[in-house]
Amino acid sequence: MTPKSFSIAKTFDLEGIPEKLTVRGYTERTSFVPAVDPAYRFRKELLSDLLAWHMLGGTEGLYLTGPTGSGKSTLITQAAARLNISVQRVTAHSRLETPELIGHYALVNGSMSFVDGPLTIAMRQGHWFLLDEIDLLDPATAAGLNGIVEGAPLVIPEKGGEMVFPALGFAFIATGNTAGSGDQTGLYQGTLRQNLAFLDRFWMVEVGYPTAEQETMILAQAAPTIPEEIRKGMISYAAEVRKLFLGGQIEVTLSTRTLVRWAKLAEFFRPMAAQGINPLHHALERALSFRAEPESRSALSEIVQRIFGG
Structure with missing residues (x-):
């Protein structure tokens, strides 16, 4: 992928931003780059947090928390769409297990082959990995991702312990209706309190409804x-x-x-x-x-x- 600098003001249609301020993306679009929604309007304060995290390398996870329908995932996908960043997106649930993210053996052209999961693809190819509804995930499964969030290699036991090192551009992003501390309101059934060590690996961004x-x-x-x-x-x-x-x-x-x-x-x-x-x-x-x-x-x-x- 060929790197490219994008003007923040022009790319995200924002006023009051100096033209010389740029953010990195890519020249080419792959099939994993989300489609651009031309009607989408960026909120400057939220985009500022996202771009700051991105420009600092995305070496820590990014956790967007806020009420349902406030635009957490859309912020990520629409920013990626304009920067030509590929995204692997998965929705979490209580029964989601790590092998579903890493990959599995399947019958391919008459023989058994290992098929990479979305997390493995993201790490190999330098994509953003977006895990929606992370507060529905079993805390033990989430804790197993601790090293991945901070850039450690992924180990695939099914392939003899193959190690997949994160390619340049890989980053781990999560969204949830709670901040990982559980739901005290009763509004979000099924959410679980997450491991503190896991949460400590993320930037936290609160996403409310637009004004x-x-x-x-x-x-x-x-x-x-x-x-x-x-x-x-x-x-x-x-x-x-x-x-x-x-x-x-x-x-x-x-x-x-x-x-x-x-x-x-x-x-x-x-x-x-x-x-x-x-x-x-x-x-x-x-x-x-x-x-x-x-x-x-x-x-x-x-x-x-x-x-x-x-």
Whole structure:
């Protein structure tokens, strides 16, 4: 891969950044480089943390923590997309074991061959390894990754103890809804308290929901035909729903992803207004309300009635 310097201001479409500030990436795009979402808008404060970690070599792990749908993984994949950085992405679960990450023997062209797993591929080829929902991982399995996170070689017992040394560019990134200390709120079922020695190997970055101003810009781009006052009401609605969610009063939340889905559906269903159907309410049910419990649906309905009326 041929290294390339990218202007931070131009690459990430940020104002107030000197043109001379650059970040390293690559000239070529591989099949593992995420697709660019042209509508994605970077938050300067979060991008600053990510690029600082990247420019310092990514020799320690990076752990992004925050509520569901706040954009943790998307920040990583969209930054990688613009820098032509390949990403191996895995979603953790309680039964995930290290061999699933390292690889396994499989029948290939009539004979048994060892097939590298996503972690091994990332280390051999210098990719970013992104482990989503890491707080669902069994702490014993996570602790087995201690050396990998800080750059130690990977040992493959199935191949006679072969050692895979991390290629230039390899880095370990994790995301989770908790900071690895377990869930005290009851909002994230299945999350587990992680080993302190494992967590000590990571930079920690807290990712909250975008500000109202940022979400206003996101909605204006995602659903430009919706009137500005309606978009502002949708953002106010999202803020109230999130407050109830974080307070443990309802079991669903309205992430930026869901907010955009609601806006796009509302645009699509606008013609239904001629049939006496409120497109905002109709779209909200399909974007969010139908996955809520009956009591939560009542609360969601009350808020939308108060903000938008019938």
